Amino acid sequence: MGADVSAPDPGAHKKGPGVKKQARKDTKVDMTPMVDLGFLLITFFIFTTTMSTPKAFKLNVPDDTAKEEEKNEAKASGAFTVLLSKDNNVFYYEGQLAPDGSNFKSSNFKDIRTEILKKKANTPEKDLVVIIKPNETAVYKNVVDMLDEMQIADIKRYAVVDIFPGEIELINATEGNAPPAGGK
Amino acid sequence: MSKLNKIAKKSTWVDMTAFVDLSFLILTFFMLATKFKPPEVIKIENPNSVSSENQPEKDVLKVSFDKDGKVFISFSPDKEGKEKAQLTAEVLSRQKGLGLTPAEISTFIKFSVGGIGVPVTQLKSFLALNDTEYKSFPQPGIPVSDTLNNQLNDYLNALLTGTGGRKPENVMLNGDNATKYPYFKNVLAAFKKNGIFSFKLITSLEGVPTGTPLYKKQREASK
Numbered sequence: 062m063g064a065d066v067s068a069p070d071p072g073a074h075k076k077g078p079g080v081k082k083q084a085r086k087d088t089k090v091d092m093t094p095m096v097d098l099g100f101l102l103i104t105f106f107i108f109t110t111t112m113s114t115p116k117a118f119k120l121n122v123p124d125d126t127a128k129e130e131e132k133n134e135a136k137a138s139g140a141f142t143v144l145l146s147k148d149n150n151v152f153y154y155e156g157q158l159a160p161d162g163s164n165f166k167s168s169n170f171k172d173i174r175t176e177i178l179k180k181k182a183n184t185p186e187k188d189l190v191v192i193i194k195p196n197e198t199a200v201y202k203n204v205v206d207m208l209d210e211m212q213i214a215d216i217k218r219y220a221v222v223d224i225f226p227g228e229i230e231l232i233n234a235t236e237g238n239a240p241p242a243g244g245k
Numbered sequence: 246m247s248k249l250n251k252i253a254k255k256s257t258w259v260d261m262t263a264f265v266d267l268s269f270l271i272l273t274f275f276m277l278a279t280k281f282k283p284p285e286v287i288k289i290e291n292p293n294s295v296s297s298e299n300q301p302e303k304d305v306l307k308v309s310f311d312k313d314g315k316v317f318i319s320f321s322p323d324k325e326g327k328e329k330a331q332l333t334a335e336v337l338s339r340q341k342g343l344g345l346t347p348a349e350i351s352t353f354i355k356f357s358v359g360g361i362g363v364p365v366t367q368l369k370s371f372l373a374l375n376d377t378e379y380k381s382f383p384q385p386g387i388p389v390s391d392t393l394n395n396q397l398n399d400y401l402n403a404l405l406t407g408t409g410g411r412k413p414e415n416v417m418l419n420g421d422n423a424t425k426y427p428y429f430k431n432v433l434a435a436f437k438k439n440g441i442f443s444f445k446l447i448t449s450l451e452g453v454p455t456g457t458p459l460y461k462k463q464r465e466a467s468k
Contacts, residue, residue, distance in 0.1 A: 115449065
């Protein structure tokens with residue numbers, strides 16, 4: 062019949078031996094080695110990659126040789142002192158430390174944020190200054206965490222200052238421990 | 246009988262094309278996102294901060310201190326960093342009478358990318374090490390604990406004398422979580438003594454806690 066020349070035949074007629082062989086050739090490729098290799102490379106890149114690129118946290122420190130009168134201009138009422146000690150202990154007091162240590166309070170890294178924000182709300186912006194005093198047993202993480210709190214609470218003025226002996230005594234009394242070795 | 250045959254003949258072929266597609270997609274992602282870890286002689290776990298500024302890479306002077314308080318100094322491997330490392334070595338050699346040869350100075354530059362943490366007096370013997378020995382050499386760290394013998398000060402002084410007071414653009418402090426505060430204080434003291442008051446602390450990113458002033462500020466800024 063002439064029909065099978067012009068139109069494709071749904072009846073699956075034989076078109077010839079050569080054509081049939083070509084159509085039936087299997088195009089499937091075994092991809093297993095390719096997958097193996099792919100995952101090997103993925104594993105390699107996962108292990109060598111540093112996903113969280115380190116960030117830079119800016120810190121400016123005051124010049125110690127600055128004139129004495131330029132320092133300590135903070136009003137005592139606006140001061141908020143945070144003391145850092147071992148085992149992530151945090152202590153704080155507002156304003157000046159009372160001679161009997163009555164306004165010396167202990168806290169931790171979770172609660173100190175609330176205290177700082179409370180102080181911030183109650184103090185005129187220009188008077189507010191947060192003083193961070195790490196003692197000998199505080200670790201670097203504590204200091205950076207505290208500086209970070211300053212960023213979080215959006216505190217404009219803060220300083221890292223050396224701790225006073227009186228404050229160390231109070232910390233030791235609160236922690237209930239003997240002074241650190243060397244009596245520093 | 247015929248039923249059993251049917252089961253046995255079932256093909257175990259799985260079409261892996263989708264699998265390959267996915268695996269190469271992931272592979273591409275990792276290849277593009279990856280940034281190789283720099284070779285580190287010291288292991289340091291950085292604290293977290295909310296700062297989202299990326300760590301600069303050009304003209305870096307990095308001072309690292311690990312959890313035992315060992316202090317290391319390193320320079321970035323770019324042109325400015327190498328130049329500063331060279332100047333430091335030259336001036337230090339002159340000031341302390343170490344008598345470093347040009348070969349030792351170029352070793353200093355090479356080691357300074359990974360970190361140098363030896364007292365000034367041991368510098369010459371330290372620079373005689375080869376690359377493999379360097380990696381396994383237990384560096385004692387630059388002594389800083391004693392205020393009179395704060396040798397980081399010597400290194401920094403040599404650097405600033407060499408550059409004629411020109412400070413590195415980026416002074417990075419790379420501290421470990423567990424470093425005791427006095428070491429950090431002494432490192433700062435050495436910098437202050439040399440008139441460097443501005444630092445960048447290397448930290449890992451953490452999210453800004455919701456509801457805090459910084460969070461509100463950032464939301465307002467993005468509106």
